[in-house]
Amino acid sequence: MLLKNYLFKNLWLQVVISLILGLSVGLILGDDVGVGIDDNTLDFATSYLSIPANIFLSLIYMIIVPLIFTSIVVAVNALGATDKLKTLGLGVSTYFVITTTIAILVAVLLASIIAPGSLIDIAAMQESYDLSDNEMKTDEGFSLDDIPNAVSNIIPRNPITSYLEGQMFSILIFALIVGLSMAALPKESAKPLLDLLESVQKITLHILLFSMKIVPFAVFGLIVGMVSKVGIASMAGLGVYMGTVVLGLGVMVLVYTLILKIVAKRPISSTFSKFRNPQTVSFSTASSMATMPVTLKTADEDLKIDPQVSKFVIPFGTTVNMDGTALYQVIAVFFLAQLFSIELSILAIFVIIITSLLASIGTPAVPGAGTIVLSTILITVGIPPVGILLLLSVDRILDMIRTMVNVTGDLTACCVFDKITRDKL
Numbered sequence: 001m002l003l004k005n006y007l008f009k010n011l012w013l014q015v016v017i018s019l020i021l022g023l024s025v026g027l028i029l030g031d032d033v034g035v036g037i038d039d040n041t042l043d044f045a046t047s048y049l050s051i052p053a054n055i056f057l058s059l060i061y062m063i064i065v066p067l068i069f070t071s072i073v074v075a076v077n078a079l080g081a082t083d084k085l086k087t088l089g090l091g092v093s094t095y096f097v098i099t100t101t102i103a104i105l106v107a108v109l110l111a112s113i114i115a116p117g118s119l120i121d122i123a124a125m126q127e128s129y130d131l132s133d134n135e136m137k138t139d140e141g142f143s144l145d146d147i148p149n150a151v152s153n154i155i156p157r158n159p160i161t162s163y164l165e166g167q168m169f170s171i172l173i174f175a176l177i178v179g180l181s182m183a184a185l186p187k188e189s190a191k192p193l194l195d196l197l198e199s200v201q202k203i204t205l206h207i208l209l210f211s212m213k214i215v216p217f218a219v220f221g222l223i224v225g226m227v228s229k230v231g232i233a234s235m236a237g238l239g240v241y242m243g244t245v246v247l248g249l250g251v252m253v254l255v256y257t258l259i260l261k262i263v264a265k266r267p268i269s270s271t272f273s274k275f276r277n278p279q280t281v282s283f284s285t286a287s288s289m290a291t292m293p294v295t296l297k298t299a300d301e302d303l304k305i306d307p308q309v310s311k312f313v314i315p316f317g318t319t320v321n322m323d324g325t326a327l328y329q330v331i332a333v334f335f336l337a338q339l340f341s342i343e344l345s346i347l348a349i350f351v352i353i354i355t356s357l358l359a360s361i362g363t364p365a366v367p368g369a370g371t372i373v374l375s376t377i378l379i380t381v382g383i384p385p386v387g388i389l390l391l392l393s394v395d396r397i398l399d400m401i402r403t404m405v406n407v408t409g410d411l412t413a414c415c416v417f418d419k420i421t422r423d424k425l
């Protein structure tokens, strides 16, 4: 009875059980250690098993744009009425840039010292992935002409298109502008829209919290599909590269631990144990966005963060703060540059640092997005984008771990700004 109650209350435990069950069933169905059923039957079985995951993700996609938009507008508007906006808005943005830069520097350091790309035989890689010489050709790279265009495109000219296409970064900028303008107006002018937005926010949050009930089933289906299809063997060749990414992500967790202890002044072990729900959900869904309802719930209920802080930091952080993704992207670029024997000059490294900072901000918080956005960084240094193909076979597992780090970073930021605003105001 006690165990049953505990299980019902703890999402992380349900997810861990689903992970273990999914892993076992995936191994049994797959080629590596299991019965190795034929591909058609496997596709058939996994397409049925992925129904809960698809329903869950559709619910999230259905609701995420209005949820992010309303959360940011309502939060900025509420903060604008107090002194908190200056502390939070500027402070949080600066903090995000600092932690992402730390992640990037850790990545540059590890990738240069370990040099995972130099340990791999490129000819063997080319053959096993069946790539033509043309596809392997390296390129010119970044040019200063690209900057003005990129900067001008930050403000969305047509927010409706951004909405329809789910461009989260443009939506975020639009929401910030609307929220700031509402805060600047007399209360009566902003109130009708504010009431409406608050109502939309509550309804979308309710749908999201409700959809969390599907998560354990979704995780089971996702993991069976991944383990049975990808197989363990295909991951072995890229072991050192994966090890470097995982090591870097581990260093970031250490950085968060120090920040929690020194800046947020929170006890490490009890705080980390409160992170468990969002961490397990982000690990299994590989999407910070899909984890957002749990992250918000944890911030409010377990970490007792001031709701004004959490309702701003979490949606904002989920959209722009991806330390794990930035770290992964930089290690991946170095890995491919080493693999393709591209010498990286100091200027090229600097360009990688800046583009990965921007790319991680612009990466949508959904599975695999970090790898797709990676192609922009590859182009800036002239690595053939086909290099991504090499990374894709091991992407899912790294995605799961980096997403967990992304979410841990957002929660750490919440603790930091909860402390700062409580002290200051």
Ligand code: ASP
Residues within 6 Å of the ligand: 286, 287, 288, 289, 322, 324, 325, 363, 364, 365, 366, 367, 368, 369, 370, 371, 399, 402, 403, 406
């Ligand atoms: N899956 C990551 C996230 O949602 C983004 C990425 O692909 O790195 O946070």
